[in-house]
Amino acid sequence: MRAQLQITILSAKLKENKKNWFGPSPYVEVTVDGQSKRTEKCNNTHSPKWKQSLTVIVSPVSELIFRVWSHQTLKADILLGMATLDICQILKANDFKLCEVVQSLQLSTGRNSLDVVGELSVCLDGMQVHPEALAQAESELASLPNGTSRQNGNTINRSSRDSSPSSDSDDWVIVSNDHTANSTDSLSTTSRPPPSMPHRSAASACNTSMKTYTSSSNSSPSELGEAPASDGFSQTVPSQEESGGGAGTTVSSQRANPRPQNTATNPSPKPGAATTTASTAATPATSSVNNCPLPPGWEQRVDQNGRVYYVDHIEKRTTWDRPEPLPSGWERRVDPMGRVYYVDHITRTTTWQRPTQESVRNYEEWQHQRSQLQGAMQQFNQRFIYGLQDQLAAIANKELLNDKPLPEGWEMRFTVDGIPYFVDHNRRTTTYIDPRTGKSSSLENGPQITYVRDFKAKVQYFRFWCQQLSMPQHIKITVSRKTLFEDSFQQIMSFHPQDLRRRLWIIFPGEEGLDYGGVAREWFFLLSHEVLNPMYCLFEYAGKDNYCLQINPASYINPDHLKYFKFIGRFIAMALFHGKFIDTGFSLPFYKRILNKPLTLKDLESIDPEFYNSLIWIKDNNIEECGLEMFFSVDKEILGEVTTHELKPDGGNIQVTEENKEEYIRLVAEWRLSRGVEEQTQAFFEGFNEVLPQQYLQYFDAKELEVMLCGMQEIDLADWQRNTIYRHYARNSKQIMWFWQFVKEMDNEKRMRLLQFVTGTCRLPMGGFGDLMGSNGPQKFCIEKVGKENWLPRSHTCFNRLDLPPYKSYEQLKEKLMFAIEETEGFGQE
Known part of the structure; x- marks a missing residue:
């Protein structure tokens, strides 16, 4: 019996590391029965709060594994702590029903570690089982599917990305047969597989745990803890945890149908080597071994927890996945540096990742779906229409030529661009206005001037006007690095706006020196990092995967937020006026607001692609046939409070139809681009125009303004x-x-x-x-x-x-x- 379980990751309290100045960027990974879900990361905090829901499919006897990772940009993510939760026990403690059950889990450094590094709060909801079904599931624990085994009440999932043969034991004894002992790639008995590193396949994007073994070519059978058997095959099964030993199991791939022994005898160990005495009475049964033969050079082993893993003696690595023959058309090769790669002769491509039948099948399905999507969206994705202006001009010119004759003394001529104009020989003048109709002959009430983008010339022109607006002398701004935000706010708001056009003289107490631009540059960079920080709730990220900033509608929780936006408007205008760069950029619609240019539906795509695609779908489809029953009102949630906004008077009672859906799309797009930020935007531009009037930026577009403000x-x-x-x-x-x-x-x-x-x-x-x-x-x-x-x-x-x-x-x-x-x-x- 499998059911859907909703897991809400609430928050965590992590142990602080005084060695690091900045806090971790934690996120939570939930693993259960081969499934893996993860939350978003919280930046630089020891007390993250996610409140993010994850949905997984579980059985009543599944075990949830929670891992808290710290996101790293330039290296692998760091495991901060982990915790496990037995669903069976939680069901029994809550009358076989999970309905918003909140659990506080102690985070430790490992599965069996007693070192507590923090606490994780989760909420379980949406699962209910019958007591008889739970009892039946418990009775079937001996042979769980998907390579999972039950030992001492703990469910171990071998597909987890961080479970490894080395995760639960400190010492290893590898018991093998004569063939393995004679192999030149035999493993050292005291070596321990290092923690696994996640690898992502290019086709199937599946995580595979890969590890590297240390080779020992001169190990003797006694050093390997070898126990020969009468039939040339030996197997040591792990003993129970109460015995305190950590035994390893080795299953050789020399025989296609291995027959496990009932008993195995371990030789006398050398000093420092861990050994285990296994017997039929004290040894639990291991998981069933696949009878299919392994490829040459591979060996199957079982760790002390009954988990099967596979050893590749050729590449000296281990993996949880059973090796398979290469798919049809693939070949294994080695480059001059000794690195193994794989060649696909069908598509003529190469990859470092070993292909599998499943990965090739998933890649082919992805290619098929992608080709279908491209075919369906080809017209939608086409940005440009060729020859449209030329066709319209030709049609207009044809109409002019076929019309009634010109008055006496008039002549029609054409420019080099094909635009007609008229010559009045009587008055010796020229005009684009047709004397027969009184209308302009061009398509846009004038000649079509080719747009030329000369960014450097625009910047020089803007700098010329800034120099004309500049004031003599300089102003001193003294700020402390510890209270940079508040000191800068107090001083900038105390100056007259025109004084901010003077040359800046920034002073950091205790760092007195001459400021010839370098200190001011640093001040702009540091202050922009502070004032635009989303932690202050003045700005927020434009989207989940878009780190450009926009005004936060919830900024009203700060009673002085309008003063701060006026200060930020002055600060951004000062950066443009003095030619300094800031640390973080805004969204493109915000730059268009600074340029005082109208926003369109297309601008919504940059900040909320899903909402934009929904409006495009409404525009292109018949909504009356779908029965959506939409009205001219929208709901918005700010800080958990949901309010209804009417797009037009009495909009809550006006239904959207095919006739008025264009008006609905226009109104809802305008609301989405400016919802709840009208006062903040007005305060921002009030401070901005005091220092730099917006008309001096009219020659730039939004992308050019971003380059000028954020730098190149x-x-x-x-x-x-x-x-x-x-x-x-x-x-x-x-x-x-x-x-x-x-x-x-x-x-x-x-x-x-x-x-x-x-x-x-x-x-x-x-x-x-x-x-x-x-x-x-x-x-x-x-x-x-x-x-x-x-x-x-x-x-x-x-x-x-x-x-x-x-x-x-x-x-x-x-x-x-x-x-x-x-x-x-x-x-x-x-």
């Missing part, structure tokens, strides 16, 4: 190439070589524009391109072969992927890519 990093082209992956292209494909040639010819500003086009931001993480993040975690820069040669390149900012069509020449690639970068509209497509 020097891009390491070698790091970019080294951390780029290709799909349906090879590293030596001519399109890829052309692409990197074009990137080398770019200046740093255009490279940042290209990076912004593909990833959605012009800033790189601290680790460079190797640490680029996507919607599902780390995601490297990717170039994929998609489309035809007449298509424009497209970007998928959620996956850091550039769709590059197979262009026929370098000039064509350069032209299409530059046009896509300069003229693109919208945040992303996926």
